[in-house]
Amino acid sequence: MPDLALFQPNIPQNTGTILRLAACMGVAVHLIEPAGFPLSDSALRRTGMDYLERAALIRHLDWPAFEAWRRAEGRRLVLLTTKSADPYPHFPFQVSDILLFGRESAGVPAAVHEAADARLTIPMVAGLRSLNVAVSAAMVLGEALRQTAAFPPAPAG
Numbered sequence: 001m002p003d004l005a006l007f008q009p010n011i012p013q014n015t016g017t018i019l020r021l022a023a024c025m026g027v028a029v030h031l032i033e034p035a036g037f038p039l040s041d042s043a044l045r046r047t048g049m050d051y052l053e054r055a056a057l058i059r060h061l062d063w064p065a066f067e068a069w070r071r072a073e074g075r076r077l078v079l080l081t082t083k084s085a086d087p088y089p090h091f092p093f094q095v096s097d098i099l100l101f102g103r104e105s106a107g108v109p110a111a112v113h114e115a116a117d118a119r120l121t122i123p124m125v126a127g128l129r130s131l132n133v134a135v136s137a138a139m140v141l142g143e144a145l146r147q148t149a150a151f152p153p154a155p156a157g
């Protein structure tokens with residue numbers, strides 16, 4: 001099933017929300033360090049609530065460490081960026097994709113853009129800049145899970 005990846009996140013509340021999303025959907029989150037906050041930050045715990053213990057968090061020391069791991073695993077990297085004209089709803093997701101989201105303050109550097117196998121954007125009303133990264137992650141992960149039939153099974157009853 002698709003994984004989420006966060007490139008050097010700056011805002012603990014967004015990271016906590018994404019970890020909660022990942023726990024509920026049964027997907028892993030790859031956190032590419034350094035983060036802009038201590039990972040034990042109380043805001044991260046407060047936002048993630050008791051879901052953090054259920055989240056599959058994989059920490060990577062830095063971009064080169066993540067990239068070496070990803071290439072060894074043969075995983076496709078799908079970058080979500082405002083610097084793309086390709087809308088995510090038209091993209092054919094695969095179960096082994098890693099959906100990468102950049103820093104809230106600056107996105108990702110050019111080297112990360114170049115390493116991505118695909119660069120997608122979320123279509124929005126003209127004149128508006130971007131969505132919150134946690135909202136973006138939920139939207140795109142939802143579409144990837146729908147396309148790959150990888151949503152967790154519904155509870156019986």
